[in-house]
Amino acid sequence: MTPFDYQRAADAAGAVAAGVRGGAKYLGGGTNLVDLMRETIERPDCLVDVSCLSGGIDETPDGGLQIGAGVTNAAVAADRRVRERYPLLAQAILSGASAQIRNMATVGGNILQRTRCGYFYDDAARCNKRRPGDGCDAVDGFNRNHAILGASPACVATHPSDMCVALAALDAMVTVEGPAGPRQVPLIGLHRLPGDTPQIETVLEPGALITAVTLPPNGISARSRYRKVRDRSSYAFALVSVAAGLEMEGDTVKDVRLALGGVAHKPWRALAAEAALRGRLLTDAALQGAAEAELSPARGLRDNVFKIDLARRVIVDSLSSLAQAREIVR
Amino acid sequence: MRWTINGAEVDETVDVRTSLLDLLRERLHLFGAKKGCDQGACGACTVLVDGRRINSCLALAVQYQGREIVTIEGLGAPGALHPLQKAFVEHDGFQCGYCTPGQICSAVAMASELRDGAPSYVTEDLTAETIDVTPEEVRERMSGNLCRCGAYNGIVDALTETYAPAAEADKREAA
Amino acid sequence: MSLVQDTLQAVMKKAIALAPDGFIPGGHPDPLIHHKHGLIGAPVSRIDGPLKVSGKAAFAAEFPVDGMAYAALKYSSIPRGRIAELDTRAAEAAPGVVLVMTHKNAPRLQPMPPFMSQPKAAGGDDVPVMQDDQVHWNGQPVALVLAETQEQADHARSLIRVAYEAGHGVTALAEAKANGSEPGLFQGEPLKLDLNDAEDKLAAAPHKVDVRYTTPRHSHNPIELHAATVYWEGDALRVHDATQAVDHAAWTLAQVFGLREEQVHVTSPYVGGGFGSKTLWQHQILAAAASRLAGRPVRIMLSREGVYRIVGGRTITEQRVAIGAQDDGTFDALIHTGTVAMTPHNNMPEPFILPARSAYASRSFLLDVETVKLNMVANTFMRAPGESVGTFGLECAVDELAHAMNIDPIELRIRNEPEKDPTTGLPFSSRLIVEAWRRGAERFGWSKRGAPGARREGEWLVGLGCATATYPYYRMPGGAARITLTRDGRATISISAHEMGMGTSTAQTQVAAERLGLTMEQVTFAYGDNTLPGVVLAGGSQQTAAIGAAVSAAQRQLFETLLQLAGNDSPLAGLKPDEVGGSDGGLGKLDEPQIFESYASILQRAQRESVTAEAEAPPPLELQHWSMHSHGAMFCEVRVSTVTGEVRVNRFLGVFDCGRIINAKTARSQFRGGIVMGLGLALMEETQFDERSGRIMNPSLAEYHVPVHLDVPEIDAIWLDEPDPHTPMGARGVGEIGITGVGAAVANAVFNATGKRVRDLPITLDKLL
Structure with a gap:
């Protein structure tokens, strides 16, 4: 060090x-x-x-919650309001890391954590994040944990957070304190795709500090679920994770939220799939079509082609189980 | 710099790079917390800070000034073991013993998380007031503590006996 | 070896095989076998348990020494070539730095004699240790920094700049194979057996399978990082090591530094897991060399990445298993061949054919391990070397044949149960695998197993699988022990054995107490120190037998001395050592226990404070007289998600035939622990070796997955507890057998659940989508 x-x-x-x-x-x-x-x-x-800054979870005037960036992951997941109103977020956090790490890790830090790509971690390897212009050894190397969506020849790394996948699905807003004063950034717009500059991972300017995350109220929490698929049953990063929420009106989709983890350089909000479902009858064909709409641009690498099929399966299964599940009455 | 460690005030000046784990081991010679990865991937360094479990290898000592830290040495010693330490011996919840202090510290905090009703990823109903101490809950909650000797069954038995004696009794009866 | 030597050896081997049982160690059953109600077999809690659960057991990096400096290693980033430039100036100028050692200033050292090259050799490889500019693998140490603190050493290490002139490293298996293979040599014998034209018999057989399996590299990953605290006292070297081979480490260090063996003192009272990895690698040597240069005690603790870079693991295997069978299922041909990777600098051809030598009767055999050479960190022994991955191929193939022939896989195994060792013709010392199968099938509910893919529970397909576990009985030469008995009725057993969590110190305290007729509290077991008698490697699951034979010999010596001291005034007068046994704190006549005198009384009359006996164990000729193997019947139930392909283990049962169990509690932990590591092998473990660079790309516990709590269900481990009449205490080892057969039991269960046959480990979800 x-x-x-x-x-x-x-x-x-x-x-x-x-x-x-x-x-x-x-x-x-x-x-x-x-x-x-x-x-x-x-x-x-x-x-x-x-x-030690911004350590509270507070109600917002519109019935949402504002979570301070310094709140630990464990405290967010244990908060009764989060568990009742945003169970998707509690589940996503609880699926990540270990109890010890969740007790230490903060909301702000979780958002800004960096990729776990083995070539990023190894100074002997070429990596455009560590040394821009160096090249990427992961493209043709071990890339089981790497991106299938939004990657570039310069970088195929993934963002490892679970929490952010839920935040993406929940339309969370991030409050940033910067040299030019405070501003709000939607979580789904905060992280960048790698393009030619994978070393620039967010839209935040140097010195900007995340101070809070705000969750708006939503209608999907009663039917929502975070499912994480990984190579061991706990304490592992996602191969694919899916944050899904449904609001139904009869058999018709009133609202749907879908975000994927483990598949891209950022938490991936599946807007194409959502658009394909919103206002439609929820049939198997509609679900398959929605997954296809999202995943048709997906490209596999040497070790991760399976993730395209896996993502499709988990999207379809998650939404169809939510549709079949009785609304959880609270 | 000052910390409260196992109930005693400790004053030391350390390099800002020094982890809480290295403060304990190399400066204070409290060797109970172990180094197994130095990157938060094994749990052998688990200690309690203000009653909560953390990986001391990822904690900079300087950041934890003023906090109350409890290590395995603060839980019990030969001749005056903590009930959980006794249960580990009885159920053979270890072999080489290297991950053991971390498992035990982790389990002590796990028990208080359960008492507080904090859910885990395998908790079906996130809004439940109380959570049963089932083997599955224990296994998920303890998954941040690796044991390469594979003493997991013994550890779960020790925890269940200590923190859910009724469940343990049922299991014995069933057997 | 010369023709004359070969011939002599063959003659000796034949003579040992044909000798009367009574001439062979184990020919007369150990009297302890008949102690039915004593300490042997009791579920005694670990005697070091209170120390371990309170963090008071001192591991190798937990001996603070005045003036100690901390070491950090810099590793090469190319697989082969030379160091062209090495700029250490910034590191030398960094705060707290005591020394930067490279090949330019390291003391002259001899290479480590590699493991198995000589009786006490412990080296992982024989590459010169920081002696020249040559790089032999990606990750080889190229510099060491010593500093006042670990933080300073680590930082200074990051300031070292190295430029390489790349050479041609062989890092791709295909290239290594194209370069040609050589037959593997293991324990002095070729891993080759060609008996009765197996290929022809296979071709002619009415039923057959002929399939290929692969297993990846594995890393031991004991949670304790490899570490040592090292210093010089004049010309003597003192090492607090984490090792499963104190004597081997001391002898090998002596060769490296040009010392007499007596000048090296290695202790290792607690080892935080070894599994084959805690032998001698470069770090102990580099620490000792730096300590000599700097004139300071040195602490070295490898980072987790460092362990992956310089401590080898289990190598990759490619296996072919072909079985030809008659209509009744009996085997005409058993073929198990394939290729493993090694390096030019070691000799460890992962001997995956060992199980096939004795597991089944067959009318012909073809067994062969071919080795190819790669530039990589030298591969080494890892829990059940050979058997762990060899049983994967063999036991999956048996399952595949059973499926093809529509015979129950347990029944197929029983139909091929041999009368005597099928490849050596030796009689079995004790073999109860059929009984284990029957017991296990009943207990596990095997009869409920359905057709592949037939059982579905919601999202999950559920299946059952089974496999044979097998591991040989070993006892290595060199065992010796000392017993000191004092007038207050206490005994100390001293032997340079090891405790890495196997329960050795507890089990051997039980055995010694039982042999001497003392309570466990009256017995001290001293171990983990090369100055103690004997050479007892913690490997090959042989410690129980090796210590048992040595202590038994010392006990006989002790009784002889005690009877002499007792003299004619004792009730024991005139008795021979074989006629007495230890009981109630003294010696008693075996068949008339009332003829007795306490140790205290004997010593008091002889006016002795203590008596000491030391003896060597007889050479392990029993291994050439009987075929000696442990077995297990392994049962697994898995569920496989139809959505994600995730595999979860619901239940596992192992029924073991390992002779007599010494300690029911610690033995169960050994069995379970082996099975847990086997679940890792089956489902998740793989050391990722980048074939472009020869670099290991997942050198961490976050990226190399070992099973966590949630991966492991309640594991049922039971045993038959039938003593082997020809081993000390009737016991065979229990440390390694647990991992064998597990990979196949899981794979076979996955097949039963899904109808999909995965032949390449690990069985990750992508292979089941």
Whole structure:
């Protein structure tokens, strides 16, 4: 680990003042950043500890919830309001990492965690994230965990978060404190696809600090589910995960939310599939068609072609089980 | 820098790069918390901070100043073992013993999470007030603690006996 | 080896095979076999349990030494070539740095004699250790940094710049195969057997399977990282190591540093798991060399990545299994051949054909392991080397044949049960696999097994599978033990054996207490120190037998001395060592226990504070006189998701025939632990070796998946507990057999659930979609 200065921020403004300087990084729970620093992939010269800031979960005037960026993953998943009104989010968080890591990791840090691509982690490999222009050894290497949607020749890495997949499905808004003041960014617009610049992973400007995530009220929570498919039954990153929510009117889809994890450089909101279903009768053919609409641009690599079929199966199964399930009465 | 460790105030000046795990092991010679990966992937370094379990290998000691830390040494010692430590011995919940302190610290916190009604990924009803201590719940909640010797059955038996004696009794009867 | 030597050896082998039983160790059953109600077999809790559960058991990296410096290693990033430039200036100038060691300033060292090349060799390979600019594998250490703290050492290591001149490394299996193969040599014998024209018999057989299986590389991944605390006391080297081979490590270190073996002191009281990986690799040598250069004690603890870079794992195998059978299911031909990868610098041809040598009767055999060479970290022994992956191919093929012939797979196995060893002709010392099958089938509900794909529960297809587990009895030469008995009636057993969690110290304390007629509290078992008597490797599941034979010999010596000391005034006067046994804190006549004198009384009369006996175990000739193997009947129930292909194990049962069980509690843990590792082998484990660079790409516990709690159901492990009349205590080892057969039992259950046959491990969900 490269030497650095450590400072604890007193408030968001103070944090941004310190964080805007080149070489500074915000420290939340540290579960990803400390690991990357130990690998010398991240070499900040200053850590601004923001884990003590924005620690609450509050009601919003429109009946949603605002979750502070410093709240731990465990605290979000255990919050009764989240469990009742956004069970999809609680499930997604609980499917991720381990209890220990969820106790440390913060909401802000989870959003900004970096890929687990083995070639990104190995300094001996070529990686355009670590050294732009270097090339990508994952394209023709071990890429079982890599992207099938939205990838580029420069980068086929995936975003590893589960929480973000649920947030994408729930239309979450991210509050960002920046050098130019606060602003709101939709979660689904926060992460970038890799293109030619995979080292630039979000739309956030240098020094910007995530302070909160806001969940609007929705009608899908009573019929929603997060299903994560992985290579062991727990404590593993997703091969494919699906956050799905349905609101029905009789046999017709009133609203549907669908987001995928483990398939792209960002949490993947399946807008094409949603559009294919909204207002339609929910039949098997409609479900297959919706999955096809989303996955027709998908491209497999050496080791991950199966993920296209797997994603289709889990999308179809998740939505059809939600349709069959009786609405959970609370 | 100051921490409360196993009930005692500790003052040390450490490199900001020093993890809580290395503070415990290399500075304070509290070797109970183990290093198995140094990247949050095995759970052998699990300690309790303000009653909650964390991976001390991923925690910078400097960030945890002022916090109350409990390690395996703070739970019990030979001759005065914690009930869970005794149950681990009785049910052979370990072989080499290296992941064991982490398993035990993790389990102590798991029990309090269950008492608080916190759900897990295998909890069917996320809104339930209380959660039964079933083997499946225990297994999911303990999955952040790897045991390469494969003593998982013994660990689950030790936890069930300690935290859900009724379930354990049913199992014995069924057997 | 010369023709004369070969001939002599063959003659000796024949002579041992034909000798009367009484001339062979184990020819007279160990009297302990007849102790039915004592400590043997009791479910005694581990004696080191309280220390382990309270974090007080000191592992290798937990010996703080004054003035200690911390080491960090820099690894090569190419598979073959030379170091062209090595810039260490920034590292040397970094805060806290004590020393940067490279091939330019490392002391002159001899290469490690590799494992099995000599009786006490422990090296993973024989590559020169930081002696020149040559790179032999991707991940080879090229520099070591010593600093005042680990943080400083790690940082300085990151400042070292290395430029390489790439050579041609062979990193792709196809290229290695194209370069040609050589027959594997294991324990001095070729892994080859050609008996009665198996290919012809296969071609002529009315029923046959002829299929290919592959198994990937595996990593042991003990949770304790490889570590050592090392320092010099003058010309003597002191090593607190994490090792399953204290004597081998000490001897090998002595060769490397040009010392006498007595100058090296290696201790290893607790080892946080080994599974074959905790032998001598470069890190202990580099730490000792750096300690000598810097004049400081050194702590080295590899990072998890470091373990993957410099400690080898199990190699890749490609296997062909072909079985030809008559209409009644009896085998005409059993063919098990294939290729494994090794390096130019070691000799460990993963001997996957070992199970096929003795598992089934067949009218012909063709067995062959061919080796090819790759530039990679030297592969090594991993739990049940050979059997763990060999039983995958063999036992899947038996299942495939049973399916093809519409015979129950257990029935097919029983129909091919041999009368004597089918390839050596030796009698079995004890073989109860048929009984294990019957017991297991009943207990598991085998009769409820349906046709493939027939049982569906909601989203899940459910299936049952079975396989034979098998592992040989081993006892390696070199066992010796010392017993010291004191006047207060306490005994200390000293032997340079190991405790890595197998329960050795507990089980052997039970055995010694039973032999000597003491309570467990009166017995101390001293181990894990190369200055103690004997050479006892913790490997091959042989410690129980090796310690048992040595302690038994020392006990005989002790009784002889005690009878001499007792003299003519003792009630024991005139008795021979074979006529007495230890009981109630003294010696008693075996058939008339009232003829007795306590140890205290004997020693008091002889005016002795203590008495010590030391003896060597007889050479393990029993291995050439009987065919000695443990077996198990393994049963598995899986469910497979029809949506995702995910496989979950619902139930597992192992019924073991491993001779007499010494400690029911720790043995059950050994069986279960082996099965858990077998579930990993079956479903998820694979060390990803990038064939372009020769680099391991998942060197972490996050990316190399081992089973977690939720992957493991309640595992039922039971045993027949029938003593082997020809082994010490009637016991055979239990450490490795648990992993054998598991891969096949799972694969066969997956086939029964889905009708899909997966022949390439691990059985990941993509293979079942």
